[in-house]
Structures are given as structure tokens and as C-alpha cells.
Amino acid sequence: MEAEAVVRAETAPMRRGTGGPARVTRIVEMRGEAPLLPRITATPGPGAEVVFVGGAAGPLGGDTLALRIEVGPGARLTVRTAAAAVVLPGTGEPARQSVEIVVADGGELEWLPEPTVVAAGARYESTLKLTLGRATRLLMHDTLILGRAAEAPGDAVVRWDITAEGRPLLRQQSAYGPAGHPGWQGPAGLTGGTVVASELRFPDIPGTTPRLPSAVGRAVCELAGGGLLTTVVATDALTATRLLAPAPPPARERCQSITPAREARRTPARA
Template sequence: MARGVTDAAAAPTAEVRPSDGTRATAEVRPQGGTRATGGVRAHARITAAPDARGGTALPELAGDGPIALRRVRAGAGEARVCLVGAMAGPLGGDRVRLDVRVEAGAALRVTSAAATLALPGTAGEPARYDVSLAVGDGAELHWLPEPLVSVRGSRLHATYRIDLAPTARLVFREEQVLGRTGEPPGRLVSRLTVRSGGRPLLDQATDYGPGAPAWDGPAVLADNRATGQLLVAAPGFAATPAKPHVLAPAQAALTPLPGPAALTTAVAPDALRLRTLLDEARTHTTAAYEAR
């Protein structure tokens, strides 16, 4: 087991298969956050920091409630964590929070083992899923979870707050699927707020599903039931800004942002097509992202 994991000495081990197909032995931390009538209250935390060997350690890896955290086999110089669902959710009334901090000089890749399903609950209130990502100078974060699926009858408010140091590097992918196959979606309200070097970089909100105005009209999603975005930020965009680009067949658009960064937004009939569009967008930003 690697050094510095919370409760590592007492934790059993298990083999998990994250979405990128790698296999590794991971620490398993007992989960709290039992579900009561009013819903789960859970707070999971990840901290990545440079180690003495030029790699990245995980001094804090604390899962809670529906979020179990598994360390998986790392690439050169980076740590990798897979999010694994420990219970159904988020359900109506749940309050789930995840804080991720990548300290200066560290590199972290976060994936998930499966899609997250927003489900109806008995509390009569929307569920909340709040994610905070902080990336220090010279640090790097790849946030690449599987899609969030809004199930019929569910109500979820999701927020993502990202704070980037001036020389931080970020690949942030967000994918939302409105309803499982053959079913209408629930209500999904989402907000993404990004600051770079203490200055606003991006602040946007979306609202989909029953009760949201015109969400399935021709100016928003029309007949599409999958939507997402890819935000890429890196110092290399200062010298080589991303060029505006429309991805055929006019379902996605790549837009340069000051900061420097590039944002791709996409809509698609299903999750597979959405992933293809976002992967294509990533190839258009590779050179500027990798420039040192």
C-alpha cells in the first residue's frame, strides 16, 4: 500500500476495475453516511501532493456515504483515484459533497467505475451534489467520471466549483444523460463556476427536465437527450489559443476562453455519441495543453 492514505494501516484491500480498464489493488475505507428519512449527509475528500520520489501521494483519501474512493494503478508521476458507488444515489433529500485538492506540483486523475444515477427519493426535496476542485501552481487534474443520468422522477441540483492557480492544468469533462433508455428524465439543475488566478473564467448554469422552460425546444436540446462539456485549461493556451471550431454534424462547438482555456459544449442523441464528440474536441486542444 502507498504511504499516507487515511486509515491505510487498518484498511482491507480489494481489486477494482475503473472505467479505463486498469486493474489495481486499492485501499477500502469503511463508509459512513447512513441513509435516514431526511436523506444522506456525506462529505468525501481527496488531497494529492508531491512525494519525495517525483510522483504524487494521496495524504487524504476519505470516502463517505455513496462515494467510495479507490486508489488505482498510477501513471508516471500521477496518482489515480476511482469513484465507486457505495449505495444508491443521490436520492431526493441527499446532500453529498466531494472536495478535491491537488497541491502545487502534484498530478491527479479521477475516474469513476460506472455512471451516477440521480434517483427519486421519499424526502420530497431535491438531492444536492456539490463538487469542489482546487488545483495549485504547476499541478494537474484530469476529472473524467462517467455520465450523470437523470432518472425519471428524480430532482438533482449539482454544482461544480473549480479554483485554478495561474499555472494549473485542467481537463474537466462533464456528461449528462436525460433519462434511461425509453424513459423521460427527471429535473436536473447544474452550475459550473471556474476561477483562474483568482479571476472569473467561466460561470454557467443549465436546467433540464420537467418544469424547466423550453429545455427540449429547438433552441436548447431539441430531440437530444445527452449533453456535456469539456473544459481544458493550461498555460500553453496563452501562446497558442484554441481556434473556434464546430464539430460535425454541428452538435458541438469549441470556444477559446481567456484565462487561458478552451471550452467545448456538445449535445447528442445518446451518451456514446456525446463521448465521441468530446474525445474529438480533446484532440483539437492537445498541442496547447501539452506545451510547457
């Protein structure tokens, strides 16, 4: 199977009399083929959101899927998937997926797909090419699960090629599974884990989000181009999600922040 999908977002003036911001993001082009079927969802604010729903099982071995996302100048777009994708064996050839994303000057993109599960015996090759213009913002999540529950892992090769303002921001390629390098499960690889999750923020502006420290199972890397890459390895998706999420404040701090507000409501106003 070969399938292609395209989503293009641009800004447009707000209709008169509706209030709100002067410009909002509109989806000006959206088309897809099973299993890449995009749908527009309602979202508050001036941005737009598109969710991809699975129109067929897979991807299967031998499938070739291509996705292109274009975010126009000043536009704000969030892209999600409705459910995890399960890569299954097919013809014996790899299932290939290529994603090309262009974010023009001043654009913002949140790329938040659900996990990709590579079943036993499956082969998966994924490439992401992302080009960021000037003054852009990016939040990107990626989760790869090697094997279903109580199942041997499949093979996966994942490559990212990201450019920001005309300069390389991140170039990396990782291979996992029995066909990967001999030490992929060792201390220099997944250390026995089966879930790899990554979060990329660009730019990394200190103070805007809590900064996670590197720890067991989590590597935090400041990129020379101004981004922040966090990668975690775990034995299950729930643990990987927790490792990526900032820890909540201690209970004592939460109580201290709540108590003054409660006391203010109880204290009667003075004339």
C-alpha cells in the first residue's frame, strides 16, 4: 500500500463582529489516503488542530506512507493521532514512513502523535525532515514501543533531520531490534528497556517550562542551536510518560499555595 497525506495551515483575518484575536489559523489544504486520514478538531484560541485517524490496519510490511505538513507564517498548528499505530509484518519488506514538515517564519507547531508499536517480526523505517524558519516554536513528542505485551521486539530504524533558521539543529539516527547493532539492549543502548520516548522543544527558553535533570533512564541534552532534547528509556509506556513529565511540587508546597487563597476567601472584607 502507498498512501500520502498533506496538511497546510495559514493565518487569516478573524471575521468581523466575532471578537477575539485579529488573525486566526485556518486549514487551507487537507487531504489524505487510508491509513492517513486527517480530521479538523475544534480547539480554543487562534490556533488550529488536526487529528489523524486510522483508515486501515497497519502500517504493514511493504507499505510506504508519506506525510507533509506546512505551517504558514505566524500560523499555529497542533497535530495529533487518534490512537497508537501498530506496525505488523507483511511482505517481509520494511514498512516505511516519511514525514516532511515546514514551519515558516513566526509559525508554531505541536507535533504530538500517539506511540508507534513495532510488533514481533515487523520492520519499520521512519524518517522525519523538519525545517524551521525564523522566530518559530516547536514542541515535538515521539514514542517508539518495541513489541506488544509479552512479545519479542520488531526492528526499527528512526532518523531525524531538523534544520532551524538555515542551520542544522539535530541530526540523529537510531536502530533497535534484533537486526540492530549488537549492543542495542546493552548499557549503551536501551539497557533492557522496550520503550524509547523523546521530547524536543525549540527554542528552549529558561523559566517557561520546568527543566528536568538527567537521571537514570532519562537524558537531557541542550542543543547548540537553542533547543532542548529529552530522551527516556523504560520498560513500559506509562513509566516513559512519567519520566518525561515534570514532577509535581511537594505536598507541603501545594498546601502553602492553597492555604492563603482559602484564608482570603474566609476573611470578610473590611470597610
